[in-house]
Amino acid sequence: MSTQTAPPPAPAPARVVAGSSRRRHHRRTALSAAGFLVPFGVLFTAMMLAPIGYAIYQSFYKVHRQGLFGGAQTTEFAGLDNFTAALHDGDFTASLGRVALLGVVQVPVMLGLALALALLLDARSARLRKTFRMVFFLPYALPGAIAAVMWSFLLVKDLSPFTGPLGAIGIHTDFLSAGWIPVSIGNMITWGWTGYNMLIIYSALQSLPAEVIEAAALDNCTGWRLAWHIKIPMVRSSLVLTTVFSIIGTAQLYTEPAVLAAARIPGASNKFSPIMNTTLTASQADQNLAAAESVLLALVTLVLSFGLLKFTQRKTADA
Amino acid sequence: MKSRVFRVAATAVAVASLASLAACGSNGSTSKASGPVSMEFWGWAPGYDKITAQWNAAHPDVKVTFKQIPSGGKGGYDQMTNAIAAGKAPCLGQVTYNDIPQMVVKNALMDITPYASGDTGKYLDWTVAASSAGGKTYGIPVDTGPMALYYRTDLFQKFGITAPPATWDEYAADAAKVHAADPSVAFGTAPQDAYDMAGLSWQTGKPWFGTQGTAWQVSIDNPGTQQVAKYWQDLKDKQEVMNNGNAWDPNFDKASEAGKVATFVNAAWAVPGITGDLKDLSGKWAVAPMPTWTTGDKTSANSGGSATSVLSGCKTPKQAEQFAAFLSSDPDAVSTGITVGGLYPASKAGLDNPLLSQPNPYFGGQKIYDVFKQSAANIPTTWVVGPTFGQVEADYSDAIGKSGLPQATTTVQQKTVDKIKSLGLSVTGG
Numbered sequence A: 001m002s003t004q005t006a007p008p009p010a011p012a013p014a015r016v017v018a019g020s021s022r023r024r025h026h027r028r029t030a031l032s033a034a035g036f037l038v039p040f041g042v043l044f045t046a047m048m049l050a051p052i053g054y055a056i057y058q059s060f061y062k063v064h065r066q067g068l069f070g071g072a073q074t075t076e077f078a079g080l081d082n083f084t085a086a087l088h089d090g091d092f093t094a095s096l097g098r099v100a101l102l103g104v105v106q107v108p109v110m111l112g113l114a115l116a117l118a119l120l121l122d123a124r125s126a127r128l129r130k131t132f133r134m135v136f137f138l139p140y141a142l143p144g145a146i147a148a149v150m151w152s153f154l155l156v157k158d159l160s161p162f163t164g165p166l167g168a169i170g171i172h173t174d175f176l177s178a179g180w181i182p183v184s185i186g187n188m189i190t191w192g193w194t195g196y197n198m199l200i201i202y203s204a205l206q207s208l209p210a211e212v213i214e215a216a217a218l219d220n221c222t223g224w225r226l227a228w229h230i231k232i233p234m235v236r237s238s239l240v241l242t243t244v245f246s247i248i249g250t251a252q253l254y255t256e257p258a259v260l261a262a263a264r265i266p267g268a269s270n271k272f273s274p275i276m277n278t279t280l281t282a283s284q285a286d287q288n289l290a291a292a293e294s295v296l297l298a299l300v301t302l303v304l305s306f307g308l309l310k311f312t313q314r315k316t317a318d319a
Numbered sequence B: 001m002k003s004r005v006f007r008v009a010a011t012a013v014a015v016a017s018l019a020s021l022a023a024c025g026s027n028g029s030t031s032k033a034s035g036p037v038s039m040e041f042w043g044w045a046p047g048y049d050k051i052t053a054q055w056n057a058a059h060p061d062v063k064v065t066f067k068q069i070p071s072g073g074k075g076g077y078d079q080m081t082n083a084i085a086a087g088k089a090p091c092l093g094q095v096t097y098n099d100i101p102q103m104v105v106k107n108a109l110m111d112i113t114p115y116a117s118g119d120t121g122k123y124l125d126w127t128v129a130a131s132s133a134g135g136k137t138y139g140i141p142v143d144t145g146p147m148a149l150y151y152r153t154d155l156f157q158k159f160g161i162t163a164p165p166a167t168w169d170e171y172a173a174d175a176a177k178v179h180a181a182d183p184s185v186a187f188g189t190a191p192q193d194a195y196d197m198a199g200l201s202w203q204t205g206k207p208w209f210g211t212q213g214t215a216w217q218v219s220i221d222n223p224g225t226q227q228v229a230k231y232w233q234d235l236k237d238k239q240e241v242m243n244n245g246n247a248w249d250p251n252f253d254k255a256s257e258a259g260k261v262a263t264f265v266n267a268a269w270a271v272p273g274i275t276g277d278l279k280d281l282s283g284k285w286a287v288a289p290m291p292t293w294t295t296g297d298k299t300s301a302n303s304g305g306s307a308t309s310v311l312s313g314c315k316t317p318k319q320a321e322q323f324a325a326f327l328s329s330d331p332d333a334v335s336t337g338i339t340v341g342g343l344y345p346a347s348k349a350g351l352d353n354p355l356l357s358q359p360n361p362y363f364g365g366q367k368i369y370d371v372f373k374q375s376a377a378n379i380p381t382t383w384v385v386g387p388t389f390g391q392v393e394a395d396y397s398d399a400i401g402k403s404g405l406p407q408a409t410t411t412v413q414q415k416t417v418d419k420i421k422s423l424g425l426s427v428t429g430g
Helices: A019-058 A081-088 A090-122 A129-141 A144-155 A163-168 A181-206 A210-218 A223-234 A236-251 A255-262 A274-283 A287-318 B002-026 B048-058 B076-085 B097-105 B125-130 B153-158 B168-181 B194-202 B223-237 B250-257 B268-277 B317-329 B331-341 B368-377 B389-402 B405-422
Strands: A061-066 A070-077 B037-043 B062-068 B092-096 B147-152 B209-212 B215-218 B263-267 B285-289 B306-310 B426-428
Touching: A019 A287, A061 A287, A081 A090, A081 A287, A090 A129, A090 A181, A090 A223, A090 A236, A090 A274, A090 A287, A129 A181, A144 A181, A144 A255, A181 A236, A181 A255, A210 A223, A223 A236, A236 A287, A255 A274, A274 A287, A274 B076, A274 B389, B037 B048, B037 B076, B037 B306, B037 B317, B048 B062, B048 B317, B048 B331, B062 B317, B076 B092, B076 B097, B092 B097, B092 B317, B097 B125, B097 B306, B097 B389, B147 B153, B147 B268, B147 B368, B168 B223, B194 B223, B194 B263, B194 B389, B194 B405, B215 B405, B223 B405, B263 B268, B268 B331, B268 B368, B285 B368, B306 B317, B317 B331, B389 B405, B405 B426
Parallel strands: B037 B062, B037 B092, B215 B426
Antiparallel strands: A061 A070, B092 B306, B147 B263, B147 B285, B209 B215
C-alpha cells in the first residue's frame, strides 16, 4: 500500500539532469517516503483498520447456544439481524436521540463561547493574554474522568456548594436529578472542551495576515465590526473543523455520564450514551450485537461529520 | 545530503516502532512452568491479598500473585473475560454467586468438578449449589452475605425508639415517627439497584429465576418482589428514607456523620465499610436481625457473597482448586477473611471460628456475629440466579432512576426475558 503512494515529484531542479539520474532520484524519494509511511501504515492497519474490519465482520454473525448455560456454542452468519435488533432496542435508539439533542444544544453554546473567548484574546486591547489563554485551556489539561468526578461532587445535592446559596434565594434544584442530568453533562463537556476549541480558533486568528487587519482598521473597521465582518469569516474553516470534532466527540460521549452512573446517582442512567449501551451489551456476552451497535454509531457519526463538511464546502463554493 | 539524513531518520523510526510492536507481542509468553508453579488471582474483597500471602508462606512450590481489580460489576468481569480472550487470563478469579451463571454462559469458568468433588461437602449446601451450573462445580464458596439491620443507638434513643423494629410494619412505623419528629432525618436507605432488590426479595422466598428442563423461567416481577417494591416506594414517596445514597456513598457517609440517617439493611460484609469509613461513629452503631414480614417469623436473606473460580485457560487447575479451597476453609485464612474483609464464612467449620463469638468494640461491645449467625441459619435456600445478572443489574439501576420501584420491576422482567432470548437461550416469561 504505502510503496505506491509516492509523493508528488520534487520541485523541478534548476539544472536539467540526465534521465537515469532523475529516475534514481525518484526511486530514492519513493524509498524515503515509504520509510516514513511504513511505521504509520503498520500502526494504522493494526490499531485502526483491523479492529474496524473485525467489528464489521462480527456484526454480521450471531452465537447460537444450547441448554441453560450455552453448552457447545456455534457461530453462524446472521445477515442484518443484529442491526435490526439494535434498531429495535429502545435503550439504544433513545441514547442516540439523547446525544443528538445534547449536540444540537451544547455544541453551539460551547463553540460560541470558544469563539468569543478567542476573539477577546485576539483583540488588540487584550491584557495578560498568555495568562488568560492558559487559564481557559487549563480544564482541558485535566483528565476527563477526574473532571467528571470533581463536577459530580460539586453538583450532588447534599455536598454541592451551589445548592445552599441557590436555596437561599428560593431556587431548589437537584442538578443530578433525572431531568437536570443532561444539562449537567452538557455543562461538564463545555467546561472541559471550550478552552481546547478556543485555542484552535485563536491560532487561526493569530495567523490572519496583518495587512488585512490593518487595511480594515484604515477603513475604520474595528472592534465588533472587525470581528464580525473580517475575522469570523476568515477563520470559518477552523470553526467548521471544531464543529466536526465536537460532533464526533458528542456522539462518542462516555466519560461524564459513566462517572455519574458509577457513582450510583439516581437518575444517572448507565445507558445514557450509545457507547455506554454498546459497552453494556458487550459485557453481557453479546459481542455481535455490540459490534452492530458500534457500526451503526460510526455510520451516524460519519454521515453527520462528512455531511457538514460537504455542506459547508458547497456553501463556500456558492459564495 | 538532506535526503540521506531523512532516510536514516525514517528507517530509525520504522525500526523503533516495529521493535516496540515486537516487544508487545512477546510480552508475557515467558511463563512456561518448570519446577514451582506460579499463577495469578484476581479479586477485590478486602483481605484476599493477606490470605494469598498466608498461602505463599505455607506453599513455596505454588506461588500465587494477588491482583486487586475493580469489583465484578464495575469492570472486574470484563477484565477477566478480555484477558481470557487474549490468552493471558489469571488462573483464579473472584466471582459472586450472582454472576457465576453468566460467567459460565460466557465460557469464562472452568469445570472443576473432578478436583473439587472431595471438598464440596465442607460448605453450606446452598452456596455449593450457587457455585454450580448444570450439575458441574464452577467455584469454591468463600463467604455469604447474611443480612441484618444496622441501626444508630444514639438516634434511636433521641427519637424514643426503645427496640429495633422486628417487622417491616414496625420499621415503617418507626420511620414515620422519626420523620414526624425531624423531617431532615432519614430512617433508612431505599433500594437502589438489583443487589438491594435481590437481597430484600430473597427474604420473601419467591426467587427471580427458575428452570424447567433446558428453559429459563423469569419471575422477577413476582408478588414477593412487588411487595418489597411497593413497601419501599411508599417510604420513598413519604421521604422517610434517603432516596439517593447507599451505604458507603459519600452521600451516605456525610448524612451518617451528620446524624441524618438512622438505619440501613445490608449484609455482614458491610461491617468493614462502616468501621473503616465512619471511625468517628464508633459505639453508635449496632446490629439487629433483619425485620420480617410477619411477627414471630425469623426468615432472613442473603445479599452477595462470592466464590473463587478457576478461569478458562488455566494450565494448573488442580493447584488452583487447592488454593481456592485454602482461601475458603483454612482456619487462618477464614480468620483473616473475618477480621479484614468482614467475610462471613461459607465453610461449615468456619462458622465455629472463635472470632465469630467475640464482642466488637466498634459496635459498643456487641457480639454482632450472633445476629449474623441467626440470620445465616434462616436464609431461604430456594433462590436461583439467572444467566444475565449483569443485564438485570444495569436495567434495574436504570429503571429505578426513571420510574418507581414497582414499575421498574415490571420493566426489568421484560428486558430480562428479551436479553436471555437474544443470547440464544430458551426462556419462558414466568
